[in-house]
Amino acid sequence: MQYLAEGLRLPTNGLDYTLLAIYFVVVLGIGFAARRSVKTSLDFFLSGRSLPAWVTGLAFVAANLGATEILGMAATGAEYGVAVVHWYWIGAIPAMVFLGLVMMPFYYGSKVRSVPEFLLQRFDKSAHLLSSILFAFASILIAGVNLYAMSIVVEALLGWPQWVSIVVAGIFVLAYITIGGLSSAIYNEVLQFFVILAALIPLTVLALKRVGGWDGLTDSLAKSHGDNFLSAWGGTGIGDANPLGANWLTIILGLGFVLSFGYWTTNFAEVQRALSAKNMSAAKRTPLIAAFPKIFIVFLVMIPGLAAAVVVPKIGTAGSDLTYNDAIPVLMQELLPNGVLGVAVTGLIAAFMAGMAANVSSFNTVFTYDIWGKYVKRDRDDRYYLSFGRLITAIGVVASIGTAFVAASFSNIMTYLQTLFTFFNVPMFVVFIIGMFWKRASMKSGVWGLLAGTSAAMVNYFVLYKQGIIDIPSDQGANFVSAIVGFVAGAVVMVAVTLFTTPKPESELAGLVYGMPSPEVEAPPEEGDLAWYRKPALLGWSALIISAACYIPYSF
Amino acid sequence: MSELQREVSELERKSATAARLFDIRRIIGGLFVVYGVIVTIAGFTASDADLDKAEGVNINLWTGLAMLALGLFFLVWLKLRPTEAPAPPEAAKDENG
Numbered sequence: 001m002q003y004l005a006e007g008l009r010l011p012t013n014g015l016d017y018t019l020l021a022i023y024f025v026v027v028l029g030i031g032f033a034a035r036r037s038v039k040t041s042l043d044f045f046l047s048g049r050s051l052p053a054w055v056t057g058l059a060f061v062a063a064n065l066g067a068t069e070i071l072g073m074a075a076t077g078a079e080y081g082v083a084v085v086h087w088y089w090i091g092a093i094p095a096m097v098f099l100g101l102v103m104m105p106f107y108y109g110s111k112v113r114s115v116p117e118f119l120l121q122r123f124d125k126s127a128h129l130l131s132s133i134l135f136a137f138a139s140i141l142i143a144g145v146n147l148y149a150m151s152i153v154v155e156a157l158l159g160w161p162q163w164v165s166i167v168v169a170g171i172f173v174l175a176y177i178t179i180g181g182l183s184s185a186i187y188n189e190v191l192q193f194f195v196i197l198a199a200l201i202p203l204t205v206l207a208l209k210r211v212g213g214w215d216g217l218t219d220s221l222a223k224s225h226g227d228n229f230l231s232a233w234g235g236t237g238i239g240d241a242n243p244l245g246a247n248w249l250t251i252i253l254g255l256g257f258v259l260s261f262g263y264w265t266t267n268f269a270e271v272q273r274a275l276s277a278k279n280m281s282a283a284k285r286t287p288l289i290a291a292f293p294k295i296f297i298v299f300l301v302m303i304p305g306l307a308a309a310v311v312v313p314k315i316g317t318a319g320s321d322l323t324y325n326d327a328i329p330v331l332m333q334e335l336l337p338n339g340v341l342g343v344a345v346t347g348l349i350a351a352f353m354a355g356m357a358a359n360v361s362s363f364n365t366v367f368t369y370d371i372w373g374k375y376v377k378r379d380r381d382d383r384y385y386l387s388f389g390r391l392i393t394a395i396g397v398v399a400s401i402g403t404a405f406v407a408a409s410f411s412n413i414m415t416y417l418q419t420l421f422t423f424f425n426v427p428m429f430v431v432f433i434i435g436m437f438w439k440r441a442s443m444k445s446g447v448w449g450l451l452a453g454t455s456a457a458m459v460n461y462f463v464l465y466k467q468g469i470i471d472i473p474s475d476q477g478a479n480f481v482s483a484i485v486g487f488v489a490g491a492v493v494m495v496a497v498t499l500f501t502t503p504k505p506e507s508e509l510a511g512l513v514y515g516m517p518s519p520e521v522e523a524p525p526e527e528g529d530l531a532w533y534r535k536p537a538l539l540g541w542s543a544l545i546i547s548a549a550c551y552i553p554y555s556f
Numbered sequence: 557m558s559e560l561q562r563e564v565s566e567l568e569r570k571s572a573t574a575a576r577l578f579d580i581r582r583i584i585g586g587l588f589v590v591y592g593v594i595v596t597i598a599g600f601t602a603s604d605a606d607l608d609k610a611e612g613v614n615i616n617l618w619t620g621l622a623m624l625a626l627g628l629f630f631l632v633w634l635k636l637r638p639t640e641a642p643a644p645p646e647a648a649k650d651e652n653g
Contacts, residue, residue: 015598019591026587039572042564048571049564055580111564121560183573187580194584194626198591202619209611278574337606339598339616343591343623382567508558 007321008156008329016342023195023346027176027353030187034180041385044181045365046113046276051183053282053534055190057289060273061297062189065196066355067348068149070301075324077305078315080243081221081229082554083236084305088298089547090256095264096287096294097540103265104274106436108283109518110511113275114362115268115428116370122435122504122512123446125374130447131428132370135268138421139363140396143356144403145418150352151404157329157345166404169349173357174397177364178390182276185354185361189273192350193293199340199347200300203328206335207307217303220310232554245474254480258487262425266432269362281529284536291543295550304331356400364393419479420458426483427453427490434494439513442501445494453490460485579639585630592624 010016038044077084112118116135120128150169151162176184211217218230228234228242235242238249246254264270264287274286308327311334314320315327322330332344368389377384431449434441461482464470472478511518532538599617607614 015594019594022587022590026583030583033578037573037575037577039576040567040570042567043571043573047577048573049568050571050574050577111561113564117560121558183577187583190580191584191587194588198588198619198623198626201622202615206611206613206615209613335610337598337602337609337616339595339606340610340619343595343619382570 008326008333009159010157010329010333010341010345011338012158012341012345013338015338016345019339019342020346020349023350024172026191027172027188027350030191031176031180031184034184034187037183038181038386041368041382041389042113043183044386044389045369046272047181047183047186049276050278051186051276051282053277053285053289055186056273056277056282056286058193058293059186059189060270060286061290061293062193062196062354063269063273063358064294065193065297065351066146066358067153067351068146068355070196070200070348070351071149071153071325071328073298073301074305074308074327075316077302078309078324078327079305081225081306081309082232082302083242083244084302085232085298085550085554086251086255088294089550090252091260092264092294093291093543093547094256095260096291097543098261099265099271099274100284100287100291101536101540103432103436104284104287105280106512106514107271108275108277108280113369114366115266115271116366118512119431119435119446120370120374122509123431123441124443126444127431127446127450128370129375130450132366134421134424136363136367136371138424139269139359139366140399141403141417141421143359143363143396143400145407146352146356146359147400147404148407150349150356151408153329153348153352157332157348162408163405166401169353169356170397170401170404173353173360174394177357177361177397178393181389182272182361182365185357186273186276188350188357189354192347192354195343195347195350197300199344200297200304202340203331203336203344204300204303207304207311207331210335211307211310217306217310221306224313225309230554231556232551241473243474245472245477246480250477250480250484254483258426258429258483259422259480261433262429262483266425266428268366269358272362272365279526279529281525281534281536285534285539288536288539288543291540292546295543295547301328304328307331360393360396360400363396364389367392367396419461422479423457423461423482423486424450424454426457426486427451430487430490430494434491435513437514438498439506439509439516440498440503441494442498442503444501445497448497449490449494452493453486456489457482457486579634581630581634585627585634588623588627588630590627592620592622592627594620596620596624 042048073084073087076087107118110118110121112121116128116132119131147166147169151165154160154165155162176188208214208217211220221229233248236246236248236251238247240247274283277283277286305327308315308331312320312322312330315322316324332341336344368385372388373385427450430453431446435446461478465472465478472481506516509516595616599614599620602614602616606616
């Protein structure tokens with residue numbers, strides 16, 4: 001996260017602060033109102049597996065729509081142009097559809113309460129413990145980095161000292177999750193989703209008007225940045241130079257397949273939203289409902305990003321004190337009058353808090369069920385785990401506040417650590433996919449696949465790329481290549497280990513592996529779930545077709 | 557049925573979320589009606605400076621009206637299709653199977 005430039009201070013007034021204050025009151029109100037629904041640990045960690053699909057679906061997309069994502073993707077738009085659509089149409093939608101249609105029956109049907117718990121059922125304790133501990137660490141780290149990022153933005157925009165916003169946001173998140181549990185986190189995410197839209201839509205409309213509409217925008221950018229800036233695939237032939245530093249093959253395989261499937265299908269902060277759905281149909285529909293807004297949100301970050309590149313022609317270069325990350329804040333400052341400005345500030349702060357809350361509410365689940373409840377204090381009464389969950393939530397928030405302060409002094413180390421954890425996601429996907437589709441994959445192959453894939457991706461990135469042994473033009477491109485390397489290495493090692501170690505007894509694989517149906521009778525579909533517009537296959541395939549069609553205007 | 561499935565089914569039966577959790581549509585509806593009214597009023601009283609800043613668009617008015625409409629949509633939806641009463645716990649029967 002780069003520092004925001006000085007001089008971005010927004011002309012906020014009492015009206016804007018009133019809107020912000022109302023939001024904070026509502027956030028806490030949701031927490032207190034959700035309290036009476038928390039009776040068991042399952043209520044606290046997974047909303048009792050009882051939420052409707054539209055709620056979990058919007059929470060699924062909102063958990064990803066944190067402010068770092070919004071500012072970061074607008075920055076990507078300002079820097080690389082239309083190529084930012086790859087992160088949505090190829091880098092998200094296929095993976096979300098795959099999660100809903102293919103993987104959800106195993107996740108939801110097996111009744112696991114977390115992603116690591118699936119590994120415990122399918123493989124063994126070593127794979128389970130390794131992934132639980134790494135996930136717990138990564139969540140706190142990312143929550144802390146999120147808080148720190150927020151403090152920089154809030155300092156630049158509103159002039160609050162960094163520690164004030166870190167502590168205030170931390171306390172609000174602590175309060176509403178500790179009190180209301182996941183229901184409170186999810187409800188706040190749904191609310192945040194709409195507030196973010198209310199902030200980004202007016203900004204996008206005014207930004208377009210400012211630069212003379214879409215035609216004016218493309219004319220200016222074609223002159224200043226060249227035609228490839230306005231094309232999704234221009235200049236991505238193998239061997240061609242483009243600012244992204246990636247070719248079509250690494251984009252499709254690295255970003256579209258490995259990185260995105262790793263993130264969307266095995267990141268518990270996302271999957272948890274689907275696991276809290278009320279039945280199998282709702283669980284399958286969670287990522288599919290999320291896919292539709294995801295397809296179109298790209299316009300709300302790409303257009304401001306592109307417009308910022310026109311309004312501030314030197315943005316991100318040495319000739320300007322504005323970085324690419326300032327794309328959205330600078331437009332807010334230039335275009336929004338008081339009122340809508342307050343909504344936009346509220347939306348950004350809400351997105352930062354929700355991004356952090358998603359991490360904290362998945363951290364506490366993994367820590368309680370997977371680490372504490374399996375290896376430290378087993379077989380206690382459910383009440384014990386519920387109160388332990390509340391305690392660990394508070395500890396998690398305090399730890400993230402600590403991490404945020406560390407990040408303030410050592411931001412390079414944080415970037416480095418985040419890259420490390422990205423690489424851990426890659427082999428997770430290999431292990432899941434092989435584990436779900438190959439019943440022979442042995443118990444030990446899980447942990448070795450994870451270790452081998454992570455190490456291979458890291459060696460490729462930190463040794464081969466950073467030392468200049470292989471030539472890749474940008475960090476972004478190197479990320480994609482490392483992901484592919486990690487995927488292949490993980491798969492090879494899993495197969496090799498499987499050949500020499502014992503498989504899991506078939507009786508224990510029921511409901512976890514393709515072709516091994518669970519002996520449990522599947523609950524009959526609820527009335528209404530059979531309506532044609534609720535058919536998962538229809539929703540999934542429509543999302544894929546729409547995102548493919550979206551590419552057409554930007555491909556020729 | 558595995559040990560895990562038994563444990564989770566047991567917790568699902570005791571869970572209170574379905575029966576006691578309020579409906580989020582009420583909150584979204586309420587917040588957006590309030591926001592809509594405030595921002596619409598800001599639109600009606602917009603100064604020339606506000607209009608100039610926003611490229612001549614009365615953005616507060618339009619955004620306010622849109623938020624008001626969204627808020628009313630959620631309240632009407634809630635009115636027309638209120639939360640269904642949770643299904644009686646059938647899990648008790650399944651459990652013996």
